[in-house]
Amino acid sequence: MNYIPSKFRNNAVKALLNVNLRKNLTRAISHTLSKRVEVVSELPDWENLRQKAHEIKKHTIENLAYYLDLFEERATKNGVKIFRAKDSIEAKNYVLQIARKINARLCVKSKSMVTEEIGLREFLEENGIETVETDLGEFIVQLAGEMPSHITAPAMHKSRDEIGKLFSEKLGVKFTNEPEKLTNIAREFLRHKFLNADLGISGANFLIAETGSIVIVENEGNAGLSTTIPKVHIAITGIEKVIPRLSDLTVFFKILGRSATAQRFTSYVSIINSPKKNKPDSPEEIYVILLDNGRTNLLKSERLKQALYCIKCGACMLTCPVYQRVGGHTYGSIYPGPIGSVLTPAQLGLRDALLLPFASSLCGKCFEICPVKIEIHHLLLQLRAQAVDLGFASWLEKLIFKLWFIVMRNYKLYTSASKFLRYLLKLGIKPKVKSWSKERIFPELAPKSFKEIWRNQKT
């Protein structure tokens, strides 16, 4: 499969025909969504929490420059070095520069979508630095040479048998399909890497402006180890991750785990302020890379900047009827699903991701589930309008909609058009639209229109 956004249609057809993939997706998604209902319904003030989270994010994004400067000032005072990267090339080169300076040979990575976004692992490997994903799901997709299919459950498209086969092929262990044994194999393999790594790379879930803190939320303990054992820690994160106060975390603690993995709270939270002072085990140097990479493009649009409120929980993907059927790889973008279809055009430019805003039914379920209340369906609609401005729609489509527009605004035209359409169907003439009709049967129209029935009843 060719994983680029412009191949969405082809990839979707292939994914829909892949019975195994659909089975794996359905299992993982239905499990998480049903558990989510349980842990969300426990909180009677869920709607309030969403609103609060929305407001904190809105306030921060409206004053982003101020909070980024404040974060930089406080973090620098704590002894953390800050670098602002305009794009992925700047970010990658900065990491490489640090790695070269400390003569790094082995780098352990904890889960971070931003590093996927800039292709950091591949870049470091090309430059001779062994780089290992330590989150179990990420480790699985790294071994398979794939990309994550969901932002918090990267290997959800794989079954235990597929993972067992992968481990026996790549790690030379005896085949097993038991999740417990497979996890243990990964633990042993990665433990060795942790103890020998010179560089630890992580993302960040939040940056706290008032204290200059890096906040990392996780379940396995790999982020805790990646940011503790190696001598140098680099956290790479998008500029939108900053929030004003430490106490703002109380809101996000309640919504993030519930939305991402249907947990009341994640197993581990690291809040890191400063490198080693008197602590016995801690990195001697900490760097934070604040990545733009197209995010400020979103800031320019009053509506689209909402996409920067995203806390990367992935709930919109799980609830999306399109994602549920085609899975994450089909989108051909690092961030799949509804929010991905807004973020990706901002990164690549709309021209290179033109199909993504159309990969949605606009049903609004993504908005209903979003813990920070991003109106994703409205954002997709706006991107569709922009796509049309770029010449995405064919002359025929434009003509059809122009006619439809005229007919819908004129009562007499509408009535006679609907009569004409019924007449055509009576003659057995059904409209054929090439890719649409191939998979669908044109629905029968009711013999009489609602208006006719209404009128007849009245008299």
Next chain:
Amino acid sequence: MKSNIAKIKSKYNAGMELIEKFKFEFERVGGVFIKTSHKKVLDDISNIITIENVNQIFVEKFENEIDEVLKNLPVSQIITQPHSVEQLASVDASITGCDFLIAETGTIVFTHKENRFKSSLLLPRIHIVIADTKKFCPTFEEFFTKIDKNFDSIFMVTGPSRTADIEKVIVLGVHGPQKIYLLLIS
């Protein structure tokens, strides 16, 4: 499943005592909660050592009478001053103190300080935490108002290390401890 949710809610409404609320949440995420006393603590830990088959153990400095008590643990080696991370990775269990116990989520909070190895909270298979009743805090709201914001780093632990990356099956002890005990001295 519905009845289960109702039960949890009614417990919230009943205004559970701090300790009970903590215990409920901590056990729900897979932690083992043991109420103990100064006299009983050695016996309780010795029991855990037998059940979990612990040979080597790391013991953090407590700077109080617990240090003396823990010298008598029935293990083949007690490490108090590890010379390397590798040594911490080789022990079967660690015993540490903690700084706060958050009741609303069953979370144990550790601040990183001079005699606390953050990797001792993660590397061994078994983690035993000793706390007293002064450590309780009802909510994160209160916790964030209480703490001195000039900390170096904070580590929050809610149950054992876990994953559900393979077919959503929950497996404990991925990179961190498989089991976590909380011994409350009262």
